[in-house]
Amino acid sequence: MAVDRISKARPFLAWTARMWSAIALTMLVGGCLVLQRRSGSLPSARTPIDAVGRQERAECGREEGNKGYLPPCPATPPGLQGKLEVREDISLEETVKELADGVRVGGSWSPPQCLPRWKIAIIVPFRDRQSQVGPFLYHMHKFLQRQQLNYTIYIVEQEGTDLFNRARLLNVGYLQALTDGPFDCYAFHDIDMLPEDDRHLYHCSPQPRHLAVAASNQNYRSSHSLAYNKYFGGACLMTQEHLARVNGWSNIYWGWGGEDDDMWRRLSFENIPVWRFPASVARYKTIKHDPQTVNKKRYQTLQRNTGRYPHDGLSTIKYVIKSRVSHPLYTYILANIGTPPKPLT
Ligand code: UDP
């Protein structure tokens, strides 16, 4: 009798178990779909499609490394300090000692407690400014971590002693970052510009953002109010889509000046407006240094850009990566980016 009851009960138990697993599966899939729809509709105006996709995958627990469920980071990071002190004197060694523990080798970081809203690459053109590396990394890691961003810092050095070509280095840094990416957006960031207020959020936006609105070496005069409101130098943020539309940066500016104005032109030819935060928060402390050789031909070169950018930029740059090393707080790239024409054109 007892045996009989058990054997009758078995199919029932199996059926109940199947029911419950079906219900659980439906709830899981349904939950993911709801999350997808929710995260797809809420930030749509500000969020690039691939960022939404990444967020959904992670929320559904399928992100690489599957750390399990993490709530999205809040829109306003909770630990912001507002005005910041800038330490110009800190060495790279001290910086590594203090910060390297929490940062992945190669200079990447992601908040452990929440799912970051943005994944961003910081690309820094570089040569012969060794004393600025410590202060920059010390300041920027802390700044970006308080903003709960997922980021990687790339320092891209020009090989040799020819005239400096900032824009070529930015193109190279971008292409190198893409191989680790995609990132939601890319910050092109001078090494001597340190943001003075962490409410200046390095979030990605549908329009390119000029970041360095007011700088100490300009007595904080705002690029909004200057006659020269087309200023796009110092530091800016762009998405892959923006960069594709303008073909990245021009390759033909050697020496100081012109390449940032050229980018402004590219954006205006494409009817892409630039956003800026108010000068009260978009403030930068600049580190003093010797001036680089000025490009006296820069205005002529700029005037010649009446739409030639499809033939000068990411599509045409030639370079050789001489070295790529993951340091504790940054990815270092040494590139041969060619030589300037003589005389400059
Ligand atoms: N830079 C560099 N070494 C140089 C010249 C320039 O590393 O010899 C990089 C560095 O990131 C610097 C940026 O290019 O912040 C812009 O150049 P610079 O500071 O000379 O221009 P400024 O904006 O001060 O006129």
Ligand code: MN
């Ligand atoms: Mn400078």
